[in-house]
Amino acid sequence: MERLDPHKARLLTHMISPHYPNQRIMLITDGRCDLHATLFDFTKQKEFEFEVRTVGCELEGFDTEGHAGCRLEVMGLRAPRYNRHAKQYENIYLTLHPSHLEKETTAILKKLYAVIKNAGVLTVMVEKGAPLLKRLDAELEKSNFVAIGHVDIFDDYEVVTAKKLHGWGS
Template sequence: MAEQFKKLFNPLPGNHYLHVTTVVGDVSFLLQEMMQSVGGRFNLAVYSQNSLDFGLRPPNAYIQYIKDFKEPFRALPRDHDTVVLQDIFHAHENPKALLKLAYTTLANTANIIIMEKKGVMDIQAVKAMLEEHEFRAPNEIDVIDGYDLVMAKKMHMWGNGL
Protein backbone atom coordinates (compact mmCIF):
# COMPACT_ATOMS: atom_id res chain seq x y z
CA MET A 1 0.00 0.00 0.00
CA ALA A 2 2.58 2.53 1.04
CA GLU A 3 4.71 2.57 -2.11
CA GLN A 4 1.80 2.89 -4.55
CA PHE A 5 0.10 5.53 -2.41
CA LYS A 6 3.34 7.52 -1.95
CA LYS A 7 3.65 7.84 -5.73
CA LEU A 8 0.61 10.14 -5.71
CA PHE A 9 2.63 12.78 -3.86
CA ASN A 10 5.60 14.98 -4.64
CA PRO A 11 6.54 16.45 -1.26
CA LEU A 12 8.77 19.50 -1.52
CA PRO A 13 10.59 21.42 1.22
CA GLY A 14 8.18 23.57 3.18
CA ASN A 15 5.00 21.85 1.90
CA HIS A 16 1.95 21.62 4.15
CA TYR A 17 -0.34 18.58 3.97
CA LEU A 18 -3.74 18.30 5.67
CA HIS A 19 -5.37 14.97 6.49
CA VAL A 20 -9.05 15.17 7.48
CA THR A 21 -10.26 11.83 8.80
CA THR A 22 -12.28 9.84 11.31
CA VAL A 23 -9.53 7.26 11.82
CA VAL A 24 -5.85 7.93 12.44
CA GLY A 25 -3.79 5.14 10.96
CA ASP A 26 -1.31 4.23 8.25
CA VAL A 27 -2.25 7.12 5.96
CA SER A 28 -1.75 9.69 8.72
CA PHE A 29 1.64 8.31 9.68
CA LEU A 30 2.75 8.05 6.04
CA LEU A 31 1.78 11.67 5.29
CA GLN A 32 3.46 12.87 8.48
CA GLU A 33 6.63 10.97 7.58
CA MET A 34 6.67 12.52 4.09
CA MET A 35 6.29 16.02 5.51
CA GLN A 36 8.96 15.46 8.14
CA SER A 37 11.40 14.22 5.49
CA VAL A 38 11.18 17.54 3.58
CA GLY A 39 10.85 19.91 6.51
CA GLY A 40 7.16 20.39 5.83
CA ARG A 41 4.17 20.62 8.13
CA PHE A 42 1.56 17.93 8.71
CA ASN A 43 -1.87 19.05 9.91
CA LEU A 44 -4.42 16.51 11.08
CA ALA A 45 -8.14 17.16 11.57
CA VAL A 46 -9.80 14.27 13.38
CA TYR A 47 -13.56 13.89 13.57
CA SER A 48 -13.86 12.13 16.91
CA GLN A 49 -15.48 12.52 20.30
CA ASN A 50 -12.18 11.59 22.00
CA SER A 51 -8.60 12.80 21.89
CA LEU A 52 -6.02 10.41 20.49
CA ASP A 53 -3.93 8.31 22.84
CA PHE A 54 -0.35 9.53 22.83
CA GLY A 55 0.91 6.42 20.98
CA LEU A 56 -1.63 6.95 18.18
CA ARG A 57 -0.60 10.53 17.47
CA PRO A 58 1.70 11.07 14.51
CA PRO A 59 4.81 12.81 15.89
CA ASN A 60 5.08 16.53 15.14
CA ALA A 61 1.53 16.66 13.75
CA TYR A 62 -0.64 19.70 14.42
CA ILE A 63 -3.92 18.12 15.50
CA GLN A 64 -7.41 19.58 15.73
CA TYR A 65 -10.41 17.64 16.99
CA ILE A 66 -13.89 18.10 15.58
CA LYS A 67 -16.63 16.48 17.64
CA ASP A 68 -19.58 16.78 15.25
CA PHE A 69 -20.13 15.83 11.59
CA LYS A 70 -21.98 19.13 11.16
CA GLU A 71 -18.87 21.17 11.92
CA PRO A 72 -16.17 22.19 9.43
CA PHE A 73 -12.46 21.66 9.92
CA ARG A 74 -10.30 24.76 10.29
CA ALA A 75 -7.53 25.71 7.89
CA LEU A 76 -5.90 28.91 6.68
CA PRO A 77 -6.47 30.11 3.10
CA ARG A 78 -3.95 28.84 0.54
CA ASP A 79 -1.95 27.13 3.29
CA HIS A 80 -1.89 23.52 2.04
CA ASP A 81 -0.34 21.73 -0.89
CA THR A 82 -2.48 18.60 -0.47
CA VAL A 83 -5.72 17.84 1.35
CA VAL A 84 -6.70 14.22 1.97
CA LEU A 85 -10.29 13.56 3.05
CA GLN A 86 -10.44 10.00 4.40
CA ASP A 87 -13.61 8.28 5.64
CA ILE A 88 -15.25 11.66 6.26
CA PHE A 89 -16.83 12.72 2.96
CA HIS A 90 -19.79 10.32 3.20
CA ALA A 91 -20.27 10.86 6.95
CA HIS A 92 -20.21 14.66 7.02
CA GLU A 93 -23.56 16.40 7.04
CA ASN A 94 -22.38 18.85 4.35
CA PRO A 95 -19.76 17.37 1.98
CA LYS A 96 -20.03 20.44 -0.27
CA ALA A 97 -18.82 22.59 2.63
CA LEU A 98 -15.80 20.27 2.97
CA LEU A 99 -15.00 20.85 -0.71
CA LYS A 100 -15.33 24.62 -0.32
CA LEU A 101 -12.98 24.58 2.67
CA ALA A 102 -10.52 22.34 0.84
CA TYR A 103 -10.59 24.68 -2.18
CA THR A 104 -9.93 27.69 0.05
CA THR A 105 -7.04 26.13 1.97
CA LEU A 106 -5.30 24.66 -1.08
CA ALA A 107 -2.57 26.57 -2.87
CA ASN A 108 -2.92 26.88 -6.63
CA THR A 109 -2.26 23.66 -8.57
CA ALA A 110 -2.58 21.67 -5.33
CA ASN A 111 -4.32 18.31 -4.99
CA ILE A 112 -7.36 17.01 -3.16
CA ILE A 113 -7.78 13.30 -2.49
CA ILE A 114 -11.03 11.76 -1.32
CA MET A 115 -10.73 8.24 0.12
CA GLU A 116 -13.63 6.09 1.24
CA LYS A 117 -13.95 2.39 1.95
CA LYS A 118 -14.85 0.45 -1.22
CA GLY A 119 -18.48 0.76 -2.17
CA VAL A 120 -19.28 3.70 0.13
CA MET A 121 -19.08 6.55 -2.37
CA ASP A 122 -20.65 7.04 -5.78
CA ILE A 123 -17.44 7.76 -7.68
CA GLN A 124 -19.11 9.43 -10.67
CA ALA A 125 -21.15 11.70 -8.37
CA VAL A 126 -18.00 12.65 -6.41
CA LYS A 127 -16.15 13.46 -9.65
CA ALA A 128 -19.08 15.63 -10.77
CA MET A 129 -19.15 17.38 -7.39
CA LEU A 130 -15.41 18.06 -7.61
CA GLU A 131 -15.85 19.60 -11.08
CA GLU A 132 -18.78 21.66 -9.78
CA HIS A 133 -16.51 23.06 -7.05
CA GLU A 134 -13.79 24.00 -9.56
CA PHE A 135 -11.45 21.04 -9.08
CA ARG A 136 -10.08 19.78 -12.38
CA ALA A 137 -9.07 16.41 -13.84
CA PRO A 138 -10.77 14.21 -11.23
CA ASN A 139 -9.51 10.65 -11.52
CA GLU A 140 -10.32 7.40 -9.80
CA ILE A 141 -7.10 5.70 -8.72
CA ASP A 142 -6.86 2.16 -7.37
CA VAL A 143 -3.79 2.12 -5.10
CA ILE A 144 -5.05 1.05 -1.67
CA ASP A 145 -6.78 -2.27 -1.04
CA GLY A 146 -10.22 -1.77 0.40
CA TYR A 147 -10.47 1.91 -0.60
CA ASP A 148 -11.89 3.91 -3.47
CA LEU A 149 -9.80 7.01 -4.13
CA VAL A 150 -10.57 10.07 -6.26
CA MET A 151 -7.91 12.71 -6.85
CA ALA A 152 -8.34 16.16 -8.45
CA LYS A 153 -6.40 19.41 -8.79
CA LYS A 154 -7.11 23.04 -7.95
CA MET A 155 -5.96 24.95 -11.02
CA HIS A 156 -4.83 28.58 -11.04
CA MET A 157 -7.13 30.94 -12.97
CA TRP A 158 -9.83 28.32 -13.58
CA GLY A 159 -13.34 28.92 -12.34
CA ASN A 160 -12.92 30.46 -8.89
CA GLY A 161 -9.41 31.57 -9.82
CA LEU A 162 -7.34 32.31 -6.77
Protein backbone atom coordinates in the same frame (compact mmCIF):
# COMPACT_ATOMS: atom_id res chain seq x y z
CA MET B 1 -8.65 1.46 12.72
CA GLU B 2 -7.76 -0.36 9.55
CA ARG B 3 -4.09 -0.94 8.85
CA LEU B 4 -3.17 -0.08 5.29
CA ASP B 5 -0.49 -1.98 3.42
CA PRO B 6 2.57 0.24 4.15
CA HIS B 7 3.91 -0.07 0.59
CA LYS B 8 0.58 0.92 -0.95
CA ALA B 9 0.10 3.76 1.57
CA ARG B 10 3.55 5.14 0.65
CA LEU B 11 2.38 5.32 -2.97
CA LEU B 12 0.01 8.09 -1.89
CA THR B 13 3.01 10.24 -0.93
CA HIS B 14 4.00 10.31 -4.62
CA MET B 15 1.28 12.91 -5.07
CA ILE B 16 3.41 15.30 -3.03
CA SER B 17 6.01 17.07 -5.16
CA PRO B 18 9.52 16.36 -3.84
CA HIS B 19 10.93 19.43 -5.60
CA TYR B 20 9.68 22.16 -3.29
CA PRO B 21 10.70 22.77 0.32
CA ASN B 22 8.42 23.96 3.14
CA GLN B 23 5.22 22.34 1.92
CA ARG B 24 2.06 22.10 3.98
CA ILE B 25 0.12 18.86 4.04
CA MET B 26 -3.22 18.38 5.78
CA LEU B 27 -5.03 15.16 6.64
CA ILE B 28 -8.67 15.21 7.71
CA THR B 29 -9.59 11.85 9.21
CA ASP B 30 -12.09 10.05 11.39
CA GLY B 31 -9.48 7.41 12.23
CA ARG B 32 -10.79 4.83 9.73
CA CYS B 33 -7.30 3.92 8.56
CA ASP B 34 -3.70 4.56 9.55
CA LEU B 35 -2.68 6.83 6.67
CA HIS B 36 -1.66 9.42 9.27
CA ALA B 37 1.35 7.27 10.25
CA THR B 38 2.65 7.12 6.67
CA LEU B 39 2.16 10.84 6.11
CA PHE B 40 3.76 11.62 9.48
CA ASP B 41 6.92 9.70 8.57
CA PHE B 42 7.08 11.22 5.10
CA THR B 43 6.58 14.82 6.23
CA LYS B 44 9.02 14.39 9.09
CA GLN B 45 11.70 13.12 6.72
CA LYS B 46 11.07 15.98 4.25
CA GLU B 47 10.66 18.59 7.03
CA PHE B 48 7.22 19.58 5.73
CA GLU B 49 4.39 20.95 7.85
CA PHE B 50 1.78 18.31 8.62
CA GLU B 51 -1.60 19.13 10.12
CA VAL B 52 -3.84 16.29 11.22
CA ARG B 53 -7.46 17.23 11.82
CA THR B 54 -9.60 14.60 13.50
CA VAL B 55 -13.37 14.42 13.12
CA GLY B 56 -15.13 12.62 15.96
CA CYS B 57 -12.21 10.41 16.96
CA GLU B 58 -8.91 10.18 18.77
CA LEU B 59 -5.85 8.68 17.13
CA GLU B 60 -4.65 6.27 19.77
CA GLY B 61 -0.90 6.04 20.03
CA PHE B 62 -0.31 8.93 17.62
CA ASP B 63 2.36 11.20 19.04
CA THR B 64 3.56 14.36 17.30
CA GLU B 65 6.77 14.29 19.36
CA GLY B 66 9.91 14.56 17.25
CA HIS B 67 8.20 16.30 14.33
CA ALA B 68 8.37 20.04 14.87
CA GLY B 69 6.08 20.72 11.91
CA CYS B 70 3.25 18.41 13.01
CA ARG B 71 0.06 19.64 14.61
CA LEU B 72 -2.88 17.53 15.77
CA GLU B 73 -6.27 19.05 16.50
CA VAL B 74 -9.97 18.26 16.56
CA MET B 75 -12.17 19.88 13.92
CA GLY B 76 -15.80 19.96 12.94
CA LEU B 77 -16.88 19.71 9.33
CA ARG B 78 -19.33 22.54 9.87
CA ALA B 79 -16.55 24.97 10.76
CA PRO B 80 -16.73 28.11 8.60
CA ARG B 81 -13.23 27.40 7.26
CA TYR B 82 -10.69 24.60 7.50
CA ASN B 83 -7.47 26.56 7.92
CA ARG B 84 -5.83 28.79 10.51
CA HIS B 85 -3.96 32.01 9.91
CA ALA B 86 -4.86 31.98 6.20
CA LYS B 87 -2.57 29.00 5.56
CA GLN B 88 -2.98 27.15 2.32
CA TYR B 89 -1.94 23.58 1.63
CA GLU B 90 -0.20 21.88 -1.28
CA ASN B 91 -1.90 18.55 -0.54
CA ILE B 92 -4.99 17.62 1.41
CA TYR B 93 -5.87 14.03 2.22
CA LEU B 94 -9.39 13.08 3.26
CA THR B 95 -10.08 9.75 4.97
CA LEU B 96 -13.63 10.05 6.28
CA HIS B 97 -16.51 7.60 6.33
CA PRO B 98 -18.89 8.46 3.47
CA SER B 99 -21.62 9.29 6.00
CA HIS B 100 -19.57 12.36 7.05
CA LEU B 101 -19.46 13.59 3.46
CA GLU B 102 -22.81 12.57 1.99
CA LYS B 103 -24.92 15.25 3.68
CA GLU B 104 -22.86 18.30 2.80
CA THR B 105 -20.48 17.14 0.11
CA THR B 106 -20.43 20.35 -1.92
CA ALA B 107 -20.04 22.61 1.13
CA ILE B 108 -17.12 20.54 2.44
CA LEU B 109 -15.40 20.40 -0.95
CA LYS B 110 -15.77 24.16 -1.46
CA LYS B 111 -14.15 24.80 1.93
CA LEU B 112 -11.29 22.49 0.92
CA TYR B 113 -10.98 24.28 -2.42
CA ALA B 114 -10.59 27.57 -0.55
CA VAL B 115 -7.63 26.34 1.52
CA ILE B 116 -5.70 24.43 -1.13
CA LYS B 117 -3.02 26.21 -3.14
CA ASN B 118 -3.18 26.52 -6.89
CA ALA B 119 -1.95 23.26 -8.44
CA GLY B 120 -2.63 21.58 -5.09
CA VAL B 121 -3.94 18.03 -4.96
CA LEU B 122 -6.92 16.77 -3.01
CA THR B 123 -6.84 13.03 -2.32
CA VAL B 124 -10.04 11.40 -1.07
CA MET B 125 -10.20 7.80 0.10
CA VAL B 126 -13.72 6.38 -0.22
CA GLU B 127 -14.80 2.87 0.64
CA LYS B 128 -15.46 0.82 -2.46
CA GLY B 129 -19.15 0.38 -3.13
CA ALA B 130 -20.17 3.53 -1.21
CA PRO B 131 -22.99 5.45 -2.93
CA LEU B 132 -20.92 8.64 -2.58
CA LEU B 133 -18.36 7.24 -5.02
CA LYS B 134 -20.87 7.39 -7.89
CA ARG B 135 -21.44 11.12 -7.53
CA LEU B 136 -18.09 12.27 -6.14
CA ASP B 137 -16.67 13.27 -9.55
CA ALA B 138 -19.65 15.53 -10.23
CA GLU B 139 -19.42 17.03 -6.74
CA LEU B 140 -15.71 17.75 -7.26
CA GLU B 141 -16.44 19.43 -10.60
CA LYS B 142 -19.22 21.47 -9.01
CA SER B 143 -16.66 22.63 -6.42
CA ASN B 144 -14.24 23.75 -9.21
CA PHE B 145 -11.75 20.88 -8.94
CA VAL B 146 -10.31 19.55 -12.21
CA ALA B 147 -8.07 16.69 -13.39
CA ILE B 148 -10.16 14.21 -11.44
CA GLY B 149 -8.80 10.69 -11.41
CA HIS B 150 -9.32 7.35 -9.69
CA VAL B 151 -6.51 5.17 -8.42
CA ASP B 152 -7.21 1.56 -7.54
CA ILE B 153 -4.42 0.48 -5.21
CA PHE B 154 -6.30 -0.65 -2.09
CA ASP B 155 -8.67 -3.59 -1.71
CA ASP B 156 -11.19 -1.66 0.41
CA TYR B 157 -10.79 1.93 -0.79
CA GLU B 158 -11.03 3.85 -4.04
CA VAL B 159 -8.59 6.76 -4.13
CA VAL B 160 -9.96 9.83 -5.92
CA THR B 161 -7.62 12.69 -6.76
CA ALA B 162 -8.44 16.19 -7.97
CA LYS B 163 -6.50 19.40 -8.56
CA LYS B 164 -7.13 23.05 -8.05
CA LEU B 165 -5.78 24.86 -11.10
CA HIS B 166 -5.40 28.62 -11.53
CA GLY B 167 -8.20 30.22 -13.45
CA TRP B 168 -10.48 27.17 -13.37
CA GLY B 169 -12.97 28.31 -10.78
CA SER B 170 -13.94 30.98 -8.35
